[in-house]
Amino acid sequence: MKESIVIPIGPQHPCFKEPMRLDISVDGERVVDADIIISFNHRGVEKATEARTYIQNLYLMERVCGICSHSHATCYCQGVEEILGLEIPERARYIRSFIGELERIQSHLFWIGIAGHEIGWDTLLMYTWKDRERVNDMLEQISGNRIHYAMNTIGGVRRDIREEDRESLKRGLEFLEERAAYYVHVITEEETFLKRTRGIANLPTELAKQLCAVGPTLRGSNVKMDVRADDPYAAYEDLDFSVVTTDTCDVWGRGFVKASEILQSIRMCNQVLEELPGGDIRVKAPAKVPAGEAVSRYEAPRGELIHYIKSNGSNMPERIKIRAPTLANWLVMSEMLKGVYLADVAIVTDAIDPCLCCSARVTITDRSRGERRVTTLDALRRRRDGRTGVA
């Protein structure tokens, strides 16, 4: 076999907004193997949660990721509420869904723009980001913030959707619906997009299931799986929407799913505005959480997000484990990169909508032996216990 050349991409590279490194092995123009190194962003958020109270953790949870901050905060709150056995008011459930869907719209518009950028079509980037500002305006109108909305608290939400905002929110949704329909048209008709995305980075349905892909990546491979439909949380049980899938199993399919999901999200937002029940937006939650554990699931814009929370009866959690959607998608990404042209690496990488800040993990590099391995928490714990002499 011919020896392949390794091309390192990153950690600082124009095609990544965040630090990550890809070691691409190429044979001519074709990628034969890809090694993904994602630990640059590792900050130690899970450990930091153990030194903060449940309320303080809300602030930290939002800052796990700037694009899906509402997802992390909601997922965390749901878990804590489950341990507390707290039933949150109907109105709070609807508002959580509303903000969640607005967040999905902005995240998907964000992706369409970045995808355009990755294939050298900056016009699309400028178009979508201009429309995205409208979503940010709406979020700001409700929460007072463009990015970290700080809407959630344990036991409900912190801010209400005011009656006087309803009209302008509706107008905003109308505008977005028109634009989203246009983007679905662009993605399905525009040659520039089709030429660079059709039939690239195939992920057959079986492989997607085997490697546990999540979110639009999985639905783009024709698997109908969405936490909002399968295991409804917040108000999704009462909302009417359909799970979008395609059977093309390529980069185009993932883009089409995202664009179509914007339309579904707008549909849900309109329903929330129509059917928003009255009443309180929060119930009082105790500061101390009884011993117990909970697993909370949430359909973030990038896929299924899981938070595991373990409490010990104090006002601080004993352990919080975050499984971000991007982490589940790395495996399929390294599979999808095999066989594509080097020029397509950027768009294929972007197709899973990677979010590094959520998914950074610890990697240990042994310089003398040139080895690299990802460590597990248990191994770290064993080392710690070994050092301090705790059995």
Next chain:
Amino acid sequence: MSLLQWARIKSPWICHFNTGGCNACDIELVAALTPRFDVERFGILLKGSPRHADILVVTGPVTLQTEARLRRVYDQMAEPRFVMVVGVCGCSGSVYHGCYSVKGGIDRVIPVDVYVGGCPPRPSEIIDGVVQILNKIARGDQAADSTAA
């Protein structure tokens, strides 16, 4: 004003490096580059290579993994080079202060010219930060790194 100074004010190219932030500042930075805020009217362009850039825009706290890389990216820039920190994490470490793999603010690794606070700062605040650097160039001030040396 010298010709060089004039040219620098008209085309301050920026290079962006996320040293471990949560992405919020990065999307606000991209929002500043796109139509509503449009910093291109000041001649600002986002460049991929630090060698082409006059201003390094850094977001996020410095993690242990990115520390050496940040230093290397900075060293590759041609002088005069300016550093703008976007977001309170880059200023002080903020919510990640004390995390085991976070070193702290950007100024623990490289000299910084302008700090833009906020979590995340609005695009208009980012533009204000850029304009401060432009004023600095117009006044003929030294970049932070030459005074530090």
